[in-house]
Amino acid sequence: MTHSSTSSAPAALEVVGGGLSFGNRHLWDDLNLTIRQGEYFAVLGPNGSGKSTFLKVALGLTQLSTGSIRVLGQPARRGNPGIGYIPQQRGIPVNTPMRAKDMVGLGIDGHRWGIRLGGKKHRAKVDELLEAVGARDYANVPVGLLSGGEQQRLRVAQALANNPKILFADEALLSLDLNHQYAVSDLIHRYNKSDGGTVVFVTHEINPIIDHVDRVLYLANGRFTVGTVEEVMRSEILTDLYQTPVSVIRSNGRYVVIGGEAHGVGSMDADCHHDDELEIR
Numbered sequence: 001m002t003h004s005s006t007s008s009a010p011a012a013l014e015v016v017g018g019g020l021s022f023g024n025r026h027l028w029d030d031l032n033l034t035i036r037q038g039e040y041f042a043v044l045g046p047n048g049s050g051k052s053t054f055l056k057v058a059l060g061l062t063q064l065s066t067g068s069i070r071v072l073g074q075p076a077r078r079g080n081p082g083i084g085y086i087p088q089q090r091g092i093p094v095n096t097p098m099r100a101k102d103m104v105g106l107g108i109d110g111h112r113w114g115i116r117l118g119g120k121k122h123r124a125k126v127d128e129l130l131e132a133v134g135a136r137d138y139a140n141v142p143v144g145l146l147s148g149g150e151q152q153r154l155r156v157a158q159a160l161a162n163n164p165k166i167l168f169a170d171e172a173l174l175s176l177d178l179n180h181q182y183a184v185s186d187l188i189h190r191y192n193k194s195d196g197g198t199v200v201f202v203t204h205e206i207n208p209i210i211d212h213v214d215r216v217l218y219l220a221n222g223r224f225t226v227g228t229v230e231e232v233m234r235s236e237i238l239t240d241l242y243q244t245p246v247s248v249i250r251s252n253g254r255y256v257v258i259g260g261e262a263h264g265v266g267s268m269d270a271d272c273h274h275d276d277e278l279e280i281r
Protein backbone atom coordinates (compact mmCIF):
# COMPACT_ATOMS: atom_id res chain seq x y z
CA MET A 1 0.00 0.00 0.00
CA THR A 2 1.55 3.31 -0.98
CA HIS A 3 -0.33 6.53 -0.36
CA SER A 4 0.82 9.93 -1.39
CA SER A 5 -0.15 12.89 0.73
CA THR A 6 -3.25 14.77 -0.40
CA SER A 7 -1.64 18.03 0.60
CA SER A 8 -0.50 20.29 -2.21
CA ALA A 9 2.51 21.59 -0.27
CA PRO A 10 5.86 21.21 -2.06
CA ALA A 11 7.85 18.05 -1.46
CA ALA A 12 10.30 18.17 1.45
CA LEU A 13 11.62 14.69 0.69
CA GLU A 14 11.00 12.55 -2.34
CA VAL A 15 12.14 8.98 -3.02
CA VAL A 16 11.61 7.49 -6.47
CA GLY A 17 12.16 3.78 -7.07
CA GLY A 18 14.40 3.64 -3.99
CA GLY A 19 16.11 0.33 -3.26
CA LEU A 20 18.78 -0.42 -0.70
CA SER A 21 20.75 -3.62 -0.14
CA PHE A 22 23.94 -4.48 1.70
CA GLY A 23 25.28 -7.63 0.06
CA ASN A 24 22.36 -10.04 0.08
CA ARG A 25 20.55 -8.11 2.83
CA HIS A 26 17.65 -6.21 1.20
CA LEU A 27 16.32 -3.38 3.32
CA TRP A 28 13.72 -2.28 0.80
CA ASP A 29 12.96 -2.24 -2.91
CA ASP A 30 11.03 0.19 -5.09
CA LEU A 31 10.20 2.70 -2.38
CA ASN A 32 8.19 5.61 -3.76
CA LEU A 33 7.46 8.26 -1.21
CA THR A 34 6.77 11.98 -1.02
CA ILE A 35 6.89 13.76 2.34
CA ARG A 36 5.30 17.21 2.07
CA GLN A 37 6.61 20.38 3.67
CA GLY A 38 4.99 20.75 7.08
CA GLU A 39 4.21 17.06 7.41
CA TYR A 40 4.97 15.10 10.59
CA PHE A 41 6.11 11.75 9.31
CA ALA A 42 7.12 8.73 11.42
CA VAL A 43 9.33 5.83 10.34
CA LEU A 44 8.46 2.67 12.26
CA GLY A 45 9.68 -0.91 12.30
CA PRO A 46 11.48 -3.53 14.36
CA ASN A 47 15.23 -3.50 15.09
CA GLY A 48 17.34 -3.81 11.97
CA SER A 49 14.52 -2.97 9.55
CA GLY A 50 16.41 0.03 8.17
CA LYS A 51 14.89 3.02 9.97
CA SER A 52 18.20 4.73 10.82
CA THR A 53 19.56 3.84 7.39
CA PHE A 54 16.60 5.64 5.81
CA LEU A 55 17.72 8.83 7.58
CA LYS A 56 21.34 8.24 6.60
CA VAL A 57 20.24 8.03 2.96
CA ALA A 58 18.33 11.31 3.35
CA LEU A 59 21.43 12.89 4.93
CA GLY A 60 23.60 11.78 2.02
CA LEU A 61 25.67 9.53 4.29
CA THR A 62 24.53 6.29 2.62
CA GLN A 63 23.77 5.88 -1.08
CA LEU A 64 20.67 4.14 -2.43
CA SER A 65 21.42 0.97 -4.43
CA THR A 66 18.71 1.95 -6.94
CA GLY A 67 16.49 4.96 -7.53
CA SER A 68 16.89 8.51 -6.28
CA ILE A 69 16.17 10.70 -3.29
CA ARG A 70 15.72 14.48 -3.15
CA VAL A 71 15.61 16.54 0.04
CA LEU A 72 14.38 20.15 -0.04
CA GLY A 73 14.38 20.05 -3.81
CA GLN A 74 17.97 18.81 -4.25
CA PRO A 75 19.63 15.40 -4.44
CA ALA A 76 20.39 14.21 -0.89
CA ARG A 77 23.83 15.46 0.11
CA ARG A 78 25.90 15.94 3.22
CA GLY A 79 25.85 19.29 5.02
CA ASN A 80 22.53 20.62 3.71
CA PRO A 81 21.93 23.68 5.94
CA GLY A 82 18.16 23.23 5.77
CA ILE A 83 18.38 19.99 7.73
CA GLY A 84 18.38 19.52 11.50
CA TYR A 85 19.42 16.07 12.72
CA ILE A 86 19.02 14.43 16.10
CA PRO A 87 21.27 11.36 15.81
CA GLN A 88 20.57 8.11 17.62
CA GLN A 89 21.99 8.33 21.09
CA ARG A 90 25.67 7.63 21.67
CA GLY A 91 27.57 8.30 24.86
CA ILE A 92 29.74 11.41 24.87
CA PRO A 93 33.26 10.74 26.24
CA VAL A 94 33.59 11.81 29.90
CA ASN A 95 36.54 14.14 29.21
CA THR A 96 34.89 16.09 26.38
CA PRO A 97 35.98 19.71 27.02
CA MET A 98 32.64 21.34 26.22
CA ARG A 99 29.88 22.71 28.41
CA ALA A 100 26.22 22.04 27.74
CA LYS A 101 25.63 25.59 26.50
CA ASP A 102 28.60 25.35 24.14
CA MET A 103 27.16 22.21 22.59
CA VAL A 104 23.85 23.96 21.94
CA GLY A 105 25.71 27.07 20.73
CA LEU A 106 27.46 25.00 18.07
CA GLY A 107 24.06 24.50 16.45
CA ILE A 108 23.50 28.25 16.02
CA ASP A 109 27.00 29.46 15.39
CA GLY A 110 26.41 28.99 11.74
CA HIS A 111 30.16 28.73 11.20
CA ARG A 112 29.34 26.07 8.65
CA TRP A 113 27.39 28.52 6.54
CA GLY A 114 29.05 31.79 7.40
CA ILE A 115 26.24 33.43 9.41
CA ARG A 116 27.03 34.31 12.97
CA LEU A 117 24.76 35.84 15.58
CA GLY A 118 26.22 38.60 17.73
CA GLY A 119 27.28 37.67 21.28
CA LYS A 120 24.17 38.94 23.05
CA LYS A 121 21.73 37.46 20.54
CA HIS A 122 23.71 34.25 20.53
CA ARG A 123 23.51 33.93 24.33
CA ALA A 124 19.80 34.73 24.32
CA LYS A 125 19.13 32.07 21.70
CA VAL A 126 21.19 29.49 23.62
CA ASP A 127 19.27 30.32 26.81
CA GLU A 128 15.95 30.00 24.98
CA LEU A 129 16.91 26.59 23.62
CA LEU A 130 18.26 25.36 26.96
CA GLU A 131 15.02 26.47 28.60
CA ALA A 132 12.91 24.73 25.95
CA VAL A 133 14.50 21.35 26.66
CA GLY A 134 14.74 21.88 30.43
CA ALA A 135 18.53 22.09 30.43
CA ARG A 136 19.22 25.50 31.99
CA ASP A 137 20.24 23.99 35.31
CA TYR A 138 23.17 22.23 33.74
CA ALA A 139 24.17 24.86 31.18
CA ASN A 140 27.71 25.11 32.56
CA VAL A 141 28.31 21.41 33.21
CA PRO A 142 30.77 19.56 30.93
CA VAL A 143 28.66 17.44 28.56
CA GLY A 144 30.61 14.24 29.26
CA LEU A 145 29.47 14.32 32.89
CA LEU A 146 25.76 14.50 32.03
CA SER A 147 23.35 11.56 32.02
CA GLY A 148 22.22 10.00 28.74
CA GLY A 149 18.85 11.76 28.93
CA GLU A 150 20.44 15.13 29.74
CA GLN A 151 22.78 14.79 26.76
CA GLN A 152 19.85 13.80 24.58
CA ARG A 153 17.99 17.01 25.42
CA LEU A 154 21.03 19.00 24.30
CA ARG A 155 21.07 17.15 20.96
CA VAL A 156 17.43 18.13 20.44
CA ALA A 157 18.19 21.79 21.24
CA GLN A 158 21.23 21.76 18.95
CA ALA A 159 19.28 20.24 16.04
CA LEU A 160 16.57 22.92 16.26
CA ALA A 161 18.98 25.81 16.86
CA ASN A 162 19.35 26.87 13.25
CA ASN A 163 15.62 26.84 12.44
CA PRO A 164 15.93 23.95 9.98
CA LYS A 165 13.32 23.40 7.26
CA ILE A 166 13.28 19.68 7.96
CA LEU A 167 14.12 17.80 11.15
CA PHE A 168 15.36 14.21 11.10
CA ALA A 169 14.98 12.68 14.56
CA ASP A 170 16.39 9.23 15.27
CA GLU A 171 14.79 7.81 18.43
CA ALA A 172 14.83 11.32 19.91
CA LEU A 173 12.88 10.34 23.04
CA LEU A 174 15.17 7.47 24.01
CA SER A 175 16.42 7.64 27.64
CA LEU A 176 14.12 10.50 28.54
CA ASP A 177 11.89 10.25 31.58
CA LEU A 178 8.18 10.81 31.04
CA ASN A 179 8.22 14.56 31.78
CA HIS A 180 11.06 15.21 29.37
CA GLN A 181 9.49 12.93 26.75
CA TYR A 182 6.47 15.23 26.84
CA ALA A 183 8.61 18.38 26.82
CA VAL A 184 10.73 17.28 23.85
CA SER A 185 7.75 15.82 22.01
CA ASP A 186 5.91 19.10 22.55
CA LEU A 187 8.87 21.14 21.33
CA ILE A 188 9.09 19.12 18.12
CA HIS A 189 5.31 19.39 17.72
CA ARG A 190 5.51 23.19 18.03
CA TYR A 191 8.36 23.29 15.54
CA ASN A 192 6.08 21.37 13.17
CA LYS A 193 2.87 23.31 13.76
CA SER A 194 4.03 26.87 14.52
CA ASP A 195 7.15 27.07 12.39
CA GLY A 196 5.84 24.83 9.61
CA GLY A 197 8.90 22.57 9.89
CA THR A 198 8.80 19.08 8.40
CA VAL A 199 9.49 16.24 10.84
CA VAL A 200 10.77 12.77 9.98
CA PHE A 201 10.76 10.89 13.26
CA VAL A 202 12.33 7.43 13.44
CA THR A 203 11.02 5.36 16.32
CA HIS A 204 9.92 1.92 17.35
CA GLU A 205 7.57 3.57 19.84
CA ILE A 206 4.70 5.30 18.05
CA ASN A 207 2.65 6.00 21.17
CA PRO A 208 4.56 8.99 22.61
CA ILE A 209 4.11 10.92 19.33
CA ILE A 210 0.87 9.41 18.13
CA ASP A 211 -1.19 12.58 18.48
CA HIS A 212 1.15 14.53 16.22
CA VAL A 213 1.87 12.12 13.39
CA ASP A 214 0.30 12.67 9.95
CA ARG A 215 1.60 9.53 8.22
CA VAL A 216 3.96 6.64 8.83
CA LEU A 217 6.36 4.50 6.83
CA TYR A 218 6.41 1.04 8.43
CA LEU A 219 9.43 -1.10 7.48
CA ALA A 220 9.62 -4.83 8.22
CA ASN A 221 11.20 -7.90 6.68
CA GLY A 222 12.43 -6.06 3.60
CA ARG A 223 8.92 -4.76 2.92
CA PHE A 224 7.15 -1.51 3.70
CA THR A 225 3.81 0.22 3.84
CA VAL A 226 2.93 3.93 3.95
CA GLY A 227 -0.25 5.57 5.22
CA THR A 228 -1.91 7.32 8.13
CA VAL A 229 -1.54 5.72 11.57
CA GLU A 230 -5.11 4.42 11.34
CA GLU A 231 -4.47 2.94 7.90
CA VAL A 232 -1.20 1.22 8.81
CA MET A 233 -1.67 0.13 12.44
CA ARG A 234 -4.13 -2.64 11.61
CA SER A 235 -3.84 -6.37 12.12
CA GLU A 236 -4.42 -7.24 8.46
CA ILE A 237 -1.92 -4.65 7.19
CA LEU A 238 0.88 -5.69 9.56
CA THR A 239 0.11 -9.38 9.05
CA ASP A 240 0.59 -8.79 5.33
CA LEU A 241 3.75 -6.79 5.94
CA TYR A 242 5.38 -9.26 8.32
CA GLN A 243 3.89 -12.25 6.46
CA THR A 244 3.00 -13.87 9.75
CA PRO A 245 -0.08 -13.40 11.97
CA VAL A 246 0.15 -10.11 13.88
CA SER A 247 -2.51 -8.51 16.08
CA VAL A 248 -2.74 -4.78 16.60
CA ILE A 249 -4.61 -3.77 19.72
CA ARG A 250 -5.55 -0.20 20.57
CA SER A 251 -5.99 0.26 24.27
CA ASN A 252 -6.22 3.54 26.24
CA GLY A 253 -4.99 5.41 23.18
CA ARG A 254 -1.89 3.17 22.90
CA TYR A 255 -1.10 0.71 20.15
CA VAL A 256 0.24 -2.71 21.07
CA VAL A 257 1.47 -5.01 18.31
CA ILE A 258 1.47 -8.68 19.21
CA GLY A 259 3.11 -11.27 17.04
CA GLY A 260 5.29 -14.36 17.19
CA GLU A 261 9.05 -13.91 17.54
CA ALA A 262 9.36 -17.52 16.43
CA HIS A 263 7.51 -16.58 13.25
CA GLY A 264 9.93 -13.78 12.49
CA VAL A 265 7.87 -10.73 13.45
CA GLY A 266 11.04 -9.05 14.60
CA SER A 267 13.00 -8.06 17.65
CA MET A 268 11.19 -7.60 20.92
CA ASP A 269 11.31 -4.35 22.77
CA ALA A 270 12.97 -4.36 26.16
CA ASP A 271 9.81 -4.03 28.15
CA CYS A 272 7.76 -6.80 26.55
CA HIS A 273 6.12 -9.01 29.07
CA HIS A 274 5.75 -12.21 27.11
CA ASP A 275 8.06 -14.11 24.83
CA ASP A 276 5.65 -13.72 21.94
CA GLU A 277 4.87 -10.03 22.34
CA LEU A 278 6.28 -7.21 20.33
CA GLU A 279 5.08 -3.97 21.76
CA ILE A 280 5.08 -0.78 19.72
CA ARG A 281 4.38 1.75 22.45
Ligand SMILES: Nc1ncnc2c1ncn2[C@@H]1O[C@H](COP(=O)(O)OP(=O)(O)OP(=O)(O)O)[C@@H](O)[C@H]1O
Binds near residue numbers: 051053
Ligand atom coordinates in the same frame (compact mmCIF):
# COMPACT_ATOMS: atom_id res chain seq x y z
N1 LIG B 1 26.91 0.46 5.82
C1 LIG B 1 26.34 -0.72 6.08
N2 LIG B 1 26.90 -1.88 5.67
C2 LIG B 1 26.32 -3.06 5.91
N3 LIG B 1 25.15 -3.20 6.57
C3 LIG B 1 24.56 -2.09 7.02
C4 LIG B 1 25.11 -0.80 6.80
N4 LIG B 1 24.28 0.12 7.34
C5 LIG B 1 23.25 -0.57 7.87
N5 LIG B 1 23.41 -1.90 7.69
C6 LIG B 1 22.51 -2.96 8.11
O1 LIG B 1 21.18 -2.57 7.75
C7 LIG B 1 20.26 -3.05 8.74
C8 LIG B 1 19.38 -1.93 9.18
O2 LIG B 1 20.09 -1.10 10.09
P1 LIG B 1 19.42 0.17 10.78
O3 LIG B 1 20.40 0.70 11.77
O4 LIG B 1 18.94 1.08 9.73
O5 LIG B 1 18.18 -0.49 11.51
P2 LIG B 1 17.08 0.17 12.46
O6 LIG B 1 15.75 -0.16 11.90
O7 LIG B 1 17.39 1.62 12.67
O8 LIG B 1 17.32 -0.65 13.78
P3 LIG B 1 17.23 -0.26 15.35
O9 LIG B 1 15.78 -0.18 15.70
O10 LIG B 1 17.88 -1.44 15.99
O11 LIG B 1 18.00 1.01 15.56
C9 LIG B 1 21.09 -3.67 9.85
O12 LIG B 1 21.08 -5.07 9.68
C10 LIG B 1 22.46 -3.10 9.62
O13 LIG B 1 23.48 -3.97 10.06
